[in-house]
Amino acid sequence: MNAYLHIPFCTSICSYCDFTSFAGQESKITAYVEALCIEISNSSLAGPLRTVYFGGGTPSLLPPDQLGKILRSLQSKAGFDPEIEISMEANPETVDLERLKSYRSLGVNRLSFGAQAFQKEILRKMGRGHEWDRVEKAYSDARQAGFENINLDLMFGLAEQTLEMFEISIQKTLSLKPDHLSLYALQVEEGTPLAKQVKEGLVLPTEDEVADEYALAQAALSQNGFEQYEVSNFAVPGKSCRHNWNIWRGEDYWGFGVGAVGTVQGVRHSHGEDLTEYIRQFKKGQGDTIQLENLSPSIQAFEKLMLGLRTHQGVSKKELEQYATTNQVSFQAKFDLFEKKGFLSFASNHYKVTPKGYFVLNGLLEALVA
Amino acid sequence: MSLEHIRNFCIIAHIDHGKSTLADRLLEFTGAIPPREMRAQLMDQMDLERERGITIKAKAVRFFYKAKDGKKYEMNLIDTPGHVDFNYEVSRSLKACEGALLLIDASQGVEAQTLANAFLAMDQKLSIIPVINKIDLPAADVNRCKIQMEESLAIPGEEAVLASAKEGIGIEEILEAIVTRVPHPTGEVEEPLKALIFDSMFDIYRGVMIFIRVINGSIQKNTKMKFMATNKIFEVEEIGVFKPKMEKSDKLSAGEVGYVAANIKDVADAKVGDTITDQSRPTAEAMPGFKDVLPMVFCGLYPVSTDDYDQLKEALAKLKLSDAALSYEPETSMALSFGFRCGFLGLLHMEIVQERLEREYNLNLIATAPSVIYKVKKTSGEEMMIDNPSKLPNPTLVEEIEEPYIDAKIIVPGDFIGSVMTLCQGKRGIHKDTHFLDTSRAVVTYELPLAEIVMDFFDKLKSLTKGYASLDYEPIGYKVGDIVKVDILLNNEVVDALSFMVHKDKSANRGHQIAEKLKEIIPQQLFEVPIQAAIGGKIIARETVRARRKDVIAKCYGGDISRKRKLLDKQKEGKKRMKNIGSVEIPQEAFMVVLKVED
Numbered sequence: 001m002n003a004y005l006h007i008p009f010c011t012s013i014c015s016y017c018d019f020t021s022f023a024g025q026e027s028k029i030t031a032y033v034e035a036l037c038i039e040i041s042n043s044s045l046a047g048p049l050r051t052v053y054f055g056g057g058t059p060s061l062l063p064p065d066q067l068g069k070i071l072r073s074l075q076s077k078a079g080f081d082p083e084i085e086i087s088m089e090a091n092p093e094t095v096d097l098e099r100l101k102s103y104r105s106l107g108v109n110r111l112s113f114g115a116q117a118f119q120k121e122i123l124r125k126m127g128r129g130h131e132w133d134r135v136e137k138a139y140s141d142a143r144q145a146g147f148e149n150i151n152l153d154l155m156f157g158l159a160e161q162t163l164e165m166f167e168i169s170i171q172k173t174l175s176l177k178p179d180h181l182s183l184y185a186l187q188v189e190e191g192t193p194l195a196k197q198v199k200e201g202l203v204l205p206t207e208d209e210v211a212d213e214y215a216l217a218q219a220a221l222s223q224n225g226f227e228q229y230e231v232s233n234f235a236v237p238g239k240s241c242r243h244n245w246n247i248w249r250g251e252d253y254w255g256f257g258v259g260a261v262g263t264v265q266g267v268r269h270s271h272g273e274d275l276t277e278y279i280r281q282f283k284k285g286q287g288d289t290i291q292l293e294n295l296s297p298s299i300q301a302f303e304k305l306m307l308g309l310r311t312h313q314g315v316s317k318k319e320l321e322q323y324a325t326t327n328q329v330s331f332q333a334k335f336d337l338f339e340k341k342g343f344l345s346f347a348s349n350h351y352k353v354t355p356k357g358y359f360v361l362n363g364l365l366e367a368l369v370a
Numbered sequence: 371m372s373l374e375h376i377r378n379f380c381i382i383a384h385i386d387h388g389k390s391t392l393a394d395r396l397l398e399f400t401g402a403i404p405p406r407e408m409r410a411q412l413m414d415q416m417d418l419e420r421e422r423g424i425t426i427k428a429k430a431v432r433f434f435y436k437a438k439d440g441k442k443y444e445m446n447l448i449d450t451p452g453h454v455d456f457n458y459e460v461s462r463s464l465k466a467c468e469g470a471l472l473l474i475d476a477s478q479g480v481e482a483q484t485l486a487n488a489f490l491a492m493d494q495k496l497s498i499i500p501v502i503n504k505i506d507l508p509a510a511d512v513n514r515c516k517i518q519m520e521e522s523l524a525i526p527g528e529e530a531v532l533a534s535a536k537e538g539i540g541i542e543e544i545l546e547a548i549v550t551r552v553p554h555p556t557g558e559v560e561e562p563l564k565a566l567i568f569d570s571m572f573d574i575y576r577g578v579m580i581f582i583r584v585i586n587g588s589i590q591k592n593t594k595m596k597f598m599a600t601n602k603i604f605e606v607e608e609i610g611v612f613k614p615k616m617e618k619s620d621k622l623s624a625g626e627v628g629y630v631a632a633n634i635k636d637v638a639d640a641k642v643g644d645t646i647t648d649q650s651r652p653t654a655e656a657m658p659g660f661k662d663v664l665p666m667v668f669c670g671l672y673p674v675s676t677d678d679y680d681q682l683k684e685a686l687a688k689l690k691l692s693d694a695a696l697s698y699e700p701e702t703s704m705a706l707s708f709g710f711r712c713g714f715l716g717l718l719h720m721e722i723v724q725e726r727l728e729r730e731y732n733l734n735l736i737a738t739a740p741s742v743i744y745k746v747k748k749t750s751g752e753e754m755m756i757d758n759p760s761k762l763p764n765p766t767l768v769e770e771i772e773e774p775y776i777d778a779k780i781i782v783p784g785d786f787i788g789s790v791m792t793l794c795q796g797k798r799g800i801h802k803d804t805h806f807l808d809t810s811r812a813v814v815t816y817e818l819p820l821a822e823i824v825m826d827f828f829d830k831l832k833s834l835t836k837g838y839a840s841l842d843y844e845p846i847g848y849k850v851g852d853i854v855k856v857d858i859l860l861n862n863e864v865v866d867a868l869s870f871m872v873h874k875d876k877s878a879n880r881g882h883q884i885a886e887k888l889k890e891i892i893p894q895q896l897f898e899v900p901i902q903a904a905i906g907g908k909i910i911a912r913e914t915v916r917a918r919r920k921d922v923i924a925k926c927y928g929g930d931i932s933r934k935r936k937l938l939d940k941q942k943e944g945k946k947r948m949k950n951i952g953s954v955e956i957p958q959e960a961f962m963v964v965l966k967v968e969d
Contacts, residue, residue, distance in 0.1 A: 004928055055927075185923040211919035232925045247928050261929035268932060293932060303931055306938070310926060337953055341897060362921040362941060363896045369942035 002051045002246050003074060005036065006257035007059040008275060011094070015127040015197065018189035020259025020273045021057045028279065033066045035282035036257050037073040042285060045254050047078025051085045051243035054108075057259075060090035064102035071106055085110055085149075085242045092138035093130040100138075100145035110241070111142050112151040112182070118169040122161055127193070132172065139176050149239055151180035156213040157205050158186050159197075166213045170220050179239035183217050183232055185210055211359060218355050229312045231358050248307040250300075258289075266300055268293040298327050298370065306365055314352030320368075327370040334367040371444045373625045374554050378583065380448040380463055382491060383473035384481035384840060388503045392473060392535035392544075393431070393447060399541045400445070402433035402613060429569065430466075430581050430627045432611045437549045445548065446627040448568065448583075450487070456695075456715060457844065458663050459569070461490050462643045465659070466568040466583035466627060469497040469552025471544065472525075476502050476510035476532075480518040480807060482781045482840035488523050499547045500530040506537050517808045557624030563587035563595070563648040565622075566657050570640050572692035576608065576631035580640045583627050585657065587648065590621035595632065598656040599644040604632035637694045663695045665713025666774065666845065667720055667824055668757040670701055670738035670867060671727070672709030674947060674958060678733055679708045685731035686710060689723060696723055701758070705867040705951050706736060706961070711758055717824055736949075736961045738867050740824045745772040745848050759869040762855045765906050771871075772848040774820040777802070780831065781813050782839040789834045790814050797822035798851075798873060818843075819851065821871070826967075856881050856910070858888070859902040860954050867961055881911040883967040891960050894918035899954050 009029060010021045052074060054067075062070075071086070087110040088103065100111075115135045117123055123131060135152070142150055152173050156166050173181065186204065188195050198204065205213070218228060226234040230248065233241065247253050255262030258278040261270045271278060272289040281289050295303070301323045308315035324331050335351060338344040343357035343364055357364055383389040397403045430448045437443055450463040464470065470491040474484055491498055502515045516527030531547055533540030569581040582589070589595065593606045610618040611628040622628045634640050642663075645656035673682045686698045697713035714720040720740060727733050744756045747769040756762055778799075782790050787804060791814065794801070799816040806812045818827075823843065831839050854877050858868035872880055881903030888901050892915050903911040926934050948955040 182925075184925055187922070187924055207919055210923075214920065214923060231923060244927060253928055255928065259929070261932075263928070263931075270929075299935065303935055306935065307926065307931070334953075338896075343896065359920040359923065360896050360918060361923070362938065363918065365938055366942050366945070369938050 001045065001047055001049050001078060002053070002243055002251060002253040003045065003049055003078075004053045004055060004243070004253055004255045004260055004262060005059075005070060006057060006255070006260035006271075007054055007062055008032075008057040008258055009061045010056070010058045011061070011091075012127060012129055013193070015125070015193040016186055016189070018192050019055075019057065020275075022275055025275065026061060028275065029062065029066060031279050031283070032257075032275070033062070033069055035279045037069055038285060039256050039282045039287065040070070040073045040077050042282075042287070043077070043254065043256070045074075045078045048081040049074060049078050049084060050081045051246060052087070053243040054086075054088040056089050058091050058094060059088050060094040060099070060103075064099060064106060067103065067108075068106050080107075087112060087241065087243055089114070090138070091130065092134040095138050095141065097141040097144060100142050100147070104145045104147060109147070110149040110151070111147050112153065112180075113138055113142075115152040115169075115173060116155045117158065117161065117165070118172045119161075119165050122158055122165065125159055126155075136176065139178070149179050151182055151241070152176070152178045153182045153184065154217075155184050155186055156217065157210040159202055159204055161205065161213075163209065163212055163216065167216060167220070170217060174220070174224050180233070180235045180241065181221060181226060183214075183234065185214065185232075214359060218358075222355075227312065228355060228358070231310050231361060245311075248311050249313070250304045250307065263295070266295050266297075268295055298323075301326070302368065302370070305368055309351070309353050309365060310361065312352060314350045317346075317349045317351060320351065323368070329368060329370050331367045338364055338367075373556065375441060376444045376446070376555055376625050377469065377548050377552050378446045378448065378467045378555055378625070378627055379469040379471060379548055379552055380450050380467045381471045381473055382450055382460070382464075382484075382487035384475070384478070384483040384487075387473050387475040387478065387481070387484070388535050389449075389473055392471070392501070392503065392533070393449060395535045395538055395541050396445075396447065396545065397431065397433055397614060399538070399545070400433045400435045402431070429571075430612060430629070431614045432627070433613065435545050435549070438546060439549070443549055444626075445545075448627065456719070457486070457490070458661065459642055460487060461494070461659070462566070462568045464491050464494045464496060465657070466566055466581075467494075467496055468555055469499060469548060471548075472498050472500045474500065474502050474515050474519070474530075476505045476512055476515055477507045479511070479515050479811065480522055480781070482779055482842040485522060485779065485781070485813070486842040488525075492523075497552045498525060499544070499551055500525055501540070501544060502530045502532050503535055505532050506534040506539065514808060514810075518811070522807045522813070555625030557584070557586045559586075559588055559624045561586035561624070562651045562653040563589055563593070563646065564653040564657070565589060565646040567597075567640060567642055567644045567646060569642060570637055570692075570694070572637060573631070576633070578634035578637050578640050578691070579629050579631045580634070580646075581627070581629050582622070582646060584622050584624050586624050586653065588621050588623040589630065589646070589648070594649040595630070595646045596649040596652060597640060597644050597646060599641055599660050600639055602639045603649050604634055604639075606630055606632050608632075637691050641694060663715060665695065665697050665715060666820065667714045667716055667740050667742060668711055669714075669720060669740045670703060670706070670709050670758070671698075671712050671724070672703065672706040672736045672738075672867075674734040674736055674949075676707050681731065682710065682727070682733055682735070685727050685733060686712070688731075689726060693723070695719065703738075703760070703867045705865045705956075706738075706949060709736075713757065717828070734947075736867075736958050738961060739870050741871060742774050742820045742824060744853060744871060746770075747772070756871075759855050759871045760866045762871070765855075770850050771853040773851045773853055775817050775846050775849050776820050776823065776843040777846045778816050778818050778823070778841060778843040779813055780816070780839055780841050781807065781811060782835055783811050784809075786835040786838065787812055787814060790831065790839060793827075793830055793834055794818060797827060817846065819849075819873075820845070821873075854905050857904050858884060859900075859904060860888075860892075860951055860956070861897075861899050862902075863952050865951050865956075877905060878910050880967055881905075884963055885911040885913040887963040887967065888960055889913040889915055891963060892954070892956055895954060897953065 008020050010023050013023050086108045088108045089112045118132050120131045221234045228234050229240050252264045253262050258271050258275050270291050305315050345352050381389045432446050435443045448463050450460045519525045531543045564585040565582040567580045573579050596603050608631040643660040647653045695715045698710040701711040746754045746756050749769045794816040799818040802815040804814045852874040854874045857864045885901045885903050898917045899915040901913040902909050
């Protein structure tokens, strides 16, 4: 079993972010953790847990004792697999050596730092609260604290970011020798400060420029021994994120906390986005804010294919055919063409999206929509 | 009612000169309908007709008028379509009358259809009562109308009745003029039955209802009537008149107008212009002038979703019940799959049918570019009529191609004569005549290829003349032309639904424009899409839609999965209105671009 825990607190909100996150609410951390632990203990979560993922928000705003409470609550509820992966997202400016050591001693064994870009003017524009030196400092502290599995997040397609600037960000990142890199193209999401800025005339790179950046990253990372195992994720061998990987392979996962989503036995659950309401409900032992979505067999099958094609594992032809027959989708001619054009490869009865295919993945996946 | 007390008349006018309003006022004034209860413009029955301000199908209404001479008269008002596409129907309606109100808008003056309809009425030797309408408008110029009448129609100005149908001015004068100036019908009740079909409509309970004018004899329930052109025999089930509500009556006699129902299933059996007689005692001769109306403009109509094919088929069959002039036959296209090649009397008719299909039958249609019928002489000596460019034989087998021409009369203020002539010249027109109606307006006559009219002629004419020009045309036969077929290729495949016929001199320009427009309309695909225009194997224009470099490169973690899935659903849904040609996705508008190019 896998568990995702959402920690919605942030010191400030980044302009592009549309995750459930709240700035200036750190005083509610204790109450929130209390509610979270009640949710965990009242749930039907059954272990052993093989992965736990703290996402946010900024999970590194959790004082170590609070993190410890959550982990104990999970362990007593479901038990931990001996090989458990416990991942945690962290913002460079929120951690120091001591805190990282505490996290490590509580069992956290994978860290993911939001580095995003090298240039400070770009970081400022995005509303990030750090500069590059903080990234380097946090990274070396983490190594010193004993972390052997560290991811850095980078973004591209940012305002005022040239191809050269992005290349520098990549090189600076690679020089740190991280185990894992997540690369995100900037998305303008409705309701974010960024969306407003764009409406007011903020110019973003063109489609061609963004494509060039993605291509540059693919080439640079491949040269440096990284494998692209998913659209946005690259890892040195053996260091892919097991939590996400399990989910992409269709395993069940529990979501806990406001803004968290999980899927267990064909039912997707989510928690709404109201922090105060979440705390109020779960402290009383109620879970009224939980919303359920029943996933039909055909939706489950589709999601499995959709996620499978996003990864380097691909999907088996047999599975595709089964889905296509049940849902009356004719994909074969299109897939043949995609293969011919180099977007897909076909070997040992598996279709895989090629690095070139990742650029237009939505266009490819559309062929499978009933 | 004795024949002396019957008046059969119609109202003829240019579009928007107030025909329907006048009809309403006549009915209201004589008490046939109570003033406030009536719907505005009662004789236009379909919403669509009302919206467009035109009448598609003629109907006959009977009302009674007590004249100043103290006698009561039976008045039969026969409404006529006002558009050039329905000329033949107008002529049949006129044939059922002895007189016509020629309605002229005092602010607009004589227009192209005023002339065309007046000449038709004169041909039928009807008594014409000119009515100058809308005299209450500030822009009314009665004198100018009188001068134009005299100049262009040789009708003395003093004959005109001045009226405002909207304000109820001059209505009694019009009714008196009908009584005193229109001759009563003549005919022998004792002679064998002879009646003219001047209109028909389909009623779901009664089948085809025909509107007739009885010339001689009488017709009643159970009469075994014979249609002289089609030789079909039907037994009369019901006879009646519209007053304006439908009312049964025992019989219709010489001089009278009314409707007949005889459980006729197919509108093609009861053709407008045909003569009805009594099978047991037939008349010797049918009324002269009957002809089959033939469609002149064709286009392919395809359902956007192939699932709607049966619905389209049913809808066409239903429309055809009440519209004998519409023709259709199944057609397949590589690009659009299954649909119908439909024939229309003209452009307006085509627009009306398309709109009715979309509005009344809720269909989502793709219409291909309108085409005329080309006469193709093959080298073998064989002759073919081609209503669809894709049916054109290989150019090496074609000796020559003839195209239909029309005689177009355009009435336009003097200031615009130059631009109208430039337009007609550009449309390969042959100038025939220009003469002034009065000091300010002229009639410009051109011979033009019909194919040029079906492109963008109306719109151009309107915009060039700020809406002042009016147009009327009639077909005058075929002439040889240097006509070629241009194919459009997407991704190196011919898209048959985009092929068109055009004069060779215009082919390169039109090919370029279409290729450019398609480049704008076709969204970027996963692959590059070459667009070519070609005559035979020769490429005359070329454009390329670049391949899409990237779509959304986004993360997809546990919380994103539902959203991602829904996004893909939406993406696919958005493409449902696209047609797949080979591996290329084309939006519907692409099939309309051929309509939007300009010379």
